[in-house]
Amino acid sequence: MAVTMNDVAKAAGVSLKTVSNVINNYEFIRPATKQRVLDAIDELGYETNLTARSLRSGKTKMLGLVLADLSIPYYAELASDIMKAAWSRGYRVLVEQSGNEAEHEKAALQGQFRSLTDGLLFIPLTLGAQQIIDAAGKKPLVLLGEFVQDPRLDMVLIQNHEAAAAVTTHLLAGGRRRIAVLGADDGETTGSAGLRLSGYKAALADAGVEYDPALVVRCEWRRDGGAAAVAGLLDSGADFDAVFGLNDALALGALHELLVLGKRVPEEIAVAGFDDIEEARFASPSLTTVAPGRAEIAERAVELLIERIEGNMAAPEVRQLQAAFELRVRKSAT
Amino acid sequence: MAVTMNDVAKAAGVSLKTVSNVINNYEFIRPATKQRVLDAIDELGYETNLTARSLRSGKTKMLGLVLADLSIPYYAELASDIMKAAWSRGYRVLVEQSGNEAEHEKAALQGQFRSLTDGLLFIPLTLGAQQIIDAAGKKPLVLLGEFVQDPRLDMVLIQNHEAAAAVTTHLLAGGRRRIAVLGADDGETTGSAGLRLSGYKAALADAGVEYDPALVVRCEWRRDGGAAAVAGLLDSGADFDAVFGLNDALALGALHELLVLGKRVPEEIAVAGFDDIEEARFASPSLTTVAPGRAEIAERAVELLIERIEGNMAAPEVRQLQAAFELRVRKSAT
DNA sequence: CTGAAAGCGCTTACAG
DNA sequence: CTGAAAGCGCTTACAG
Incomplete structure (x- = not known):
């Protein structure tokens, strides 16, 4: 049904191999031959x-x-960047939604x-390192995100600890002393949540501010999770002058809920997030957050994966890369 | 390198065809044979x-x-729905970003x-109907969005006119009389913008309110486009008591800008959008908008496309489906 | 520089 | 119910 290389070969009066050579840009082809093939390709479509x-x-x-x-949103924006990075290197991206x-x-x-x-490229949310290693075949695999960390796996990392510390330090510099953290469990130490929480703790310690586990609230990393969490916190009568949402989505949910409940942001309660999704810039008030280096993560992850695919190194060293982050100070926490 | 059907056939002591039969759930296989094949598949991975x-x-x-x-956001949410609809029918989705x-x-x-x-599934933004028909091969094609309308093409449509009229009517019912429209040209009549604008005009006419072209501002359908457009409108000294953004992104940008410039929303100026992206619910104030039936669009588009792919009708009638819309009244325009 | 031939791993008539 | 064989449209040694 469709036009094949064979049809082109016949039309151009050459062999299959020559057509293949033209298509794959093999150098040593007589220009006239090449032209004939190209014409045939064009003509036959x-x-x-x-x-x-x-x-x-x-x-x-x-x-x-x-x-x-x-x-x-964060995944959508990351996917967009990854697709562009892949495209520019001659690869396409097939997205698979795990639904967590x-x-x-x-x-x-x-x-x-x-x-x-x-x-x-895999952003694990439920599987542990060993499960991933067991389940994965021999094909190259690069992890993103920090729910899993393991010295045996290639990955591109966010500076969770440092970036979270930077956000916290900024809030502290603004005079906040009772900073609620949304999206983690008090005892958590691993994964994105644990690492960000530890950055928060470290910043508090640096500033000589006491850590209060009552201000750490677990919730889903979504807008409605943040909204519910901050409402619960207010309900419980907790005393706090700032909210650090461990991602932007939940921070934006919390921000929305605070305003609905009549709190003034940032006067009474400052709000900060993590991710710098585009929405953060256009929230009202605009959301202070930290950009984890999304574009760089996309670039480096794609680069590393393609290197693994095309590389001929027998047993390459595991590589774990880190992207640079940047604090974005906006109105919600100046 | 990888295990092939041949390997399985040998291990199970059957022919290739039998393995194929098992894999493709061919009915008439002796249970014992089938089990042997399944065991071999399992064992060899x-x-x-x-x-x-x-x-x-x-x-x-x-x-x-x-x-x-x-x-x-709207495309990301639509893509997510489309992928789920396709997945449940045994298809995967390969996303291609056109970058407009x-x-x-x-x-x-x-x-x-x-x-x-x-x-x-194609959401055209720059190509016209004839270009699409010329460029497309013989493979099934279903259009989404309304930048193109043509009786020769399968498509799933939004009720742009009716939904925009509903938004406008809601604003009028709230006592607004000077409703600015962001995201269209005064003369536009085709495409999503034109159709939504015509719905707006029809609603004004129904209410006996005069149409003022000075209140129609062209802008990109993005947050920054809406922000710039509304700023320009205020700058020009235009008199308006409501803003209808032709999609949520630009409406949210406009909302943000209005608040930055010290306007009270909705007291002084009401704001409404179009799309009902999740972000709209969590804006402050939450955004009044219209849900165009995204989930239904995704379902029906996938269904129609697969029908075309698998169908054996010689020359099927062109189908143009319409999704049901729903007004979502929130705080930005009560 | 170019040709003839093998083979990637499946599915699918065609036999039996 | 099951086997032997052809072929989907390419790429890639192997010759020349």
């Missing part, structure tokens, strides 16, 4: 069948990207899905 | 090579989705990319 190429070459030129859900479910994460790691991609 | 299957069957079980950019550029849109329509998908 030939297009490479990428499926056939993949089967033969064993490469799909596609990267898998496993994340919870594209409706979460272990089954889906496992399926993405080992299922047939893997045969469609040359490597995987 | 066999996984179907989807690339090979695609080459042979001519189907990739992938749908292409072409949109401007995933960092735009004609070259990319054309490439997505006709390039090699097409060979990776069985059909395309």
Whole structure:
């Protein structure tokens, strides 16, 4: 049905191999021959069948990207950056939504899905390091996010501890002393939440401010989670003059709820977040937050993964890269 | 390198065909044989090579989705819904970002990319109907959004006119008489902007309120576009008591800018949008808007496209479906 | 510089 | 119910 390389070869009066050479930019082709082939391609409207190429070459030129859900702004923005980074290197991205479910994460790691991609960018949310290592095949894998940390796995990291400390220090510098943290458990030490919480604690300690576990509230990292958490905190009669949401979504939810409940932000209560999604700039008041280096993360993750895919190193050293962060001071906590 | 069906066949002591039968759930297999094959699959860790299957069957079980950019919330939320709808029907989605550029849109329509998908969901932003028809191959294509309307093309539509009229009528019912429209040109009549503008005009006419072209401001459908547009309007000394942003992003940008400039919303100026992205609910004040039926659009578009892909109708009638909309009244315009 | 041939891993008539 | 064989459209040694 479709036009094949064979048709082109016949039309141009050359062999299959010559057409292939032209398509793959093999250097040593007589210009006249090349032109004839190109003309035939044009005339017949030939297009490479990428499926056939993949089967033969064993490469799909596609990267898998496993994340919870594209409706979460941070992931959507990251996915956009990753797709651009991949595209500029000749790769496409196949997104898989895990919905934050272990089954889906496992399926993405080992299922047939893997045969469609040359490597995987994976933002684990439920699976642990060992499970990932067990489930993952031999194909290259680069982790993003910090729910998992393991010296055996390639990953691109955010400076969670340092960035969270910077946010906290900024709040402290603004005179806040009772800073509520939304999105972590008091005892947590690992994963994004634990690392950010430890940065918060470190900043408090540096400033000689006492840590109060009553100000640490667990909640989902979503707008409605932040809203509920801050409402609960107010309800409980807790005394606080600032809120640090461990991501922007929940910080924005908290901000919204505070305003609904008649609190003045930042006069009575300052609010800060983490991620610097675009929405943060346009909230009212605009949200103070920290940019974790999203574009850099996307670039480096794609670069590293492609290096693994195309590299011929036998047993490469594990690489764990870190992106630079930047505090963004806005109206919600000046 | 990888385990193939042949390996499984040998291990199970059957022919290739039998393995294929088991994998594809062919009914008439002796249970014992089937079990032996399944055991072998399990033991060897066999996984179907989807690339090979695609080459042979001519189907990739992938749908292409072409949109401007995933960092735009409405598209991200729509993409998420579309991926879920496709997934539940056994299809994957390959997203292509056009960046709102004609070259990319054309490439997505006709390039090699097409060979990776069985059909395309396309949100055109720059290409016209004729260009789309010319560029598109013979593979199924379903359009989303309303920048293009043409009786020859399958599409799933938003009730732009009616929904915009509903928003406008709501603002009028709230006593507003000078309603600025952001995101359209005065003369526009086609595309999402034109259709929404015409709904606005119709609602004004119904209420006996005069249409004032000076209140119609063209701007990009993004947060910063809306912010700039409303700032320009205030600058020009225009007199208005409400703002209707033709999508939520620009309405939220306008809302933010109004508050920055010290206007009280909704007391002095009411604000309404279009799309009902999640962010709208958590803006402060929360944004009145209209939900265009995103989930329904996703479902029906996927359903229609798959029907085209799998259907065996020779020359099916063109189908143009419409989703139901719903006004969401919130604080920005009560 | 170019040709003839093998083979990537499946599915699918065609036999039996 | 199951086997042997062809072929999807490419790429890639191997020759020349």
